[in-house]
Amino acid sequence: MTDDQLATQAEISAEIATIAGTLGRGASETQPRLDYPPYRSSVLRHPTKDLHQVDPEGIELWAPAFGHRDVGALESDLTVQGRGEPIGERMVVTGRVLDGDGRPVRRQLVEIWQANAGGRYIHQRDQHPAALDPHFTGMGRCLTDDDGTYRFTTIKPGPYPWKNHRNAWRPAHIHFSLFGTEFTQRLVTQMYFPSDPLFDLDPIVQTVVDPRSRERLVAAYDHDLSQHEWSTGYRWDIVLTGTHRTPTEDETEDDA
Amino acid sequence: MSTPTPGQTVGPFFHDALPYPGDSELVPPGRADAVRLHGRVLDGAGTPVPDALVELWQADADGHVPREPGSLRRDGFTFTGWGRSATDDAGHWSFATVAPGSVSGGAPFFALTVFARGLPNRLFTRAYLPGPALGGDPLLGSLPADRRSTLVATADRQGFAFDVRLQGEGETVFLTYPRH
Numbered sequence: 379m380t381d382d383q384l385a386t387q388a389e390i391s392a393e394i395a396t397i398a399g400t401l402g403r404g405a406s407e408t409q410p411r412l413d414y415p416p417y418r419s420s421v422l423r424h425p426t427k428d429l430h431q432v433d434p435e436g437i438e439l440w441a442p443a444f445g446h447r448d449v450g451a452l453e454s455d456l457t458v459q460g461r462g463e464p465i466g467e468r469m470v471v472t473g474r475v476l477d478g479d480g481r482p483v484r485r486q487l488v489e490i491w492q493a494n495a496g497g498r499y500i501h502q503r504d505q506h507p508a509a510l511d512p513h514f515t516g517m518g519r520c521l522t523d524d525d526g527t528y529r530f531t532t533i534k535p536g537p538y539p540w541k542n543h544r545n546a547w548r549p550a551h552i553h554f555s556l557f558g559t560e561f562t563q564r565l566v567t568q569m570y571f572p573s574d575p576l577f578d579l580d581p582i583v584q585t586v587v588d589p590r591s592r593e594r595l596v597a598a599y600d601h602d603l604s605q606h607e608w609s610t611g612y613r614w615d616i617v618l619t620g621t622h623r624t625p626t627e628d629e630t631e632d633d634a
Numbered sequence: 635m636s637t638p639t640p641g642q643t644v645g646p647f648f649h650d651a652l653p654y655p656g657d658s659e660l661v662p663p664g665r666a667d668a669v670r671l672h673g674r675v676l677d678g679a680g681t682p683v684p685d686a687l688v689e690l691w692q693a694d695a696d697g698h699v700p701r702e703p704g705s706l707r708r709d710g711f712t713f714t715g716w717g718r719s720a721t722d723d724a725g726h727w728s729f730a731t732v733a734p735g736s737v738s739g740g741a742p743f744f745a746l747t748v749f750a751r752g753l754p755n756r757l758f759t760r761a762y763l764p765g766p767a768l769g770g771d772p773l774l775g776s777l778p779a780d781r782r783s784t785l786v787a788t789a790d791r792q793g794f795a796f797d798v799r800l801q802g803e804g805e806t807v808f809l810t811y812p813r814h
Contacts, residue, residue, distance in 0.1 A: 619811075
């Protein structure tokens with residue numbers, strides 16, 4: 379498809395508005411719609427049959443364990459992985475990973491990836507002609523602490539163009555990958571920044587049709603996290619779905 | 635009760651972040667008891683999906699749930715039960731692992747999570763080991779025969795094959811759980 383054949387932003391925005399109108403008054407949807415035509419690459423990639431509800435069994439009641447063997451202490455600082463300072467706005471992003479009952483998810487893996495300050499990923503398939511930063515890979519990992527808190531130091535990512543439609547721009551975001559205490563809680567999502575003018579135009583954000591749910595993807599600027607002459611700070615808490623396993627004595631002791 | 639954070643697509647640019655050396659080798663591929671679990675991810679037109687990621691979580695051969703860390707830095711000896719495999723240009727993914735045993739008497743299965751560009755949220759499914767143990771399985775028993783077969787791996791020379799069909803004919807049964 380040539381660029382001229384792509385839909386315009388106005389056409390995509392109209393599709394987004396039409397779908398938003400299908401959300402019943404007072405209805406809530408916590409997760410994105412899998413069938414969301416304004417996000418063009420979803421058209422052939424979403425299941426057409428309803429997800430089949432099943433009670434989790436056996437292995438599904440547990441999640442893989444990760445520890446300090448898996449994750450180095452420096453992996454949570456994306457600004458020290460090169461030989462010099464990366465370009466852009468240094469920022470800290472921190473928050474808590476909680477389960478569906480509000481309990482902290484302790485000592486569990488968090489992975490992030492993102493574009494650099496100019497909106498460019500190091501990925502070879504990213505052909506956006508913005509500069510690569512030799513001091514920034516845009517990848518990080520950490521383990522949550524005993525309070526469920528994760529913390530990364532990074533560079534604020536830039537927005538970037540993509541080919542979903544003509545003049546399509548992704549709002550600046552950081553990809554997050556999270557595990558809970560059960561297989562059923564696995565989550566991959568994206569964190570956005572407050573007051574981003576691209577937020578309402580973006581069909582990936584808008585796969586989450588319920589506006590109250592979309593707000594859960596937006597971090598808060600927190601001046602108490604900003605550091606004098608060093609970095610800005612954002613806070614974003616992540617809530618996983620609810621658990622099913624009855625805690626054993628071992629785990630109860632572990633939690634004490 | 636807290637409301638869960640929505641998922642979002644894994645996007646096209648995860649390859650430098652999520653895959654890692656040894657990610658798909660839960661056991662060394664040459665080990666005597668190693669089996670291969672592999673397949674393709676296909677879209678609604680039957681076209682292979684080259685930018686998908688499959689994660690595997692499973693019991694060990696005796697049906698014990700692994701509790702050991704070390705999936706990201708494999709030592710070649712510890713069975714962590716977890717791995718991930720990005721699809722190649724032919725939409726193919728592959729793990730070296732062992733056949734899982736039965737956990738608490740249930741039919742043995744591999745638990746799989748599927749991510750892809752164009753897929754707004756992750757999908758969960760099960761790849762059951764083929765065999766007589768499947769008769770009494772409550773999930774399989776609740777499905778019509780043509781859909782049931784989408785959850786059963788096929789034995790092949792090195793282990794098991796299991797295609798993930800995101801849409802259309804033979805669409806894989808994807809799962810949701812209470813509290814989702």
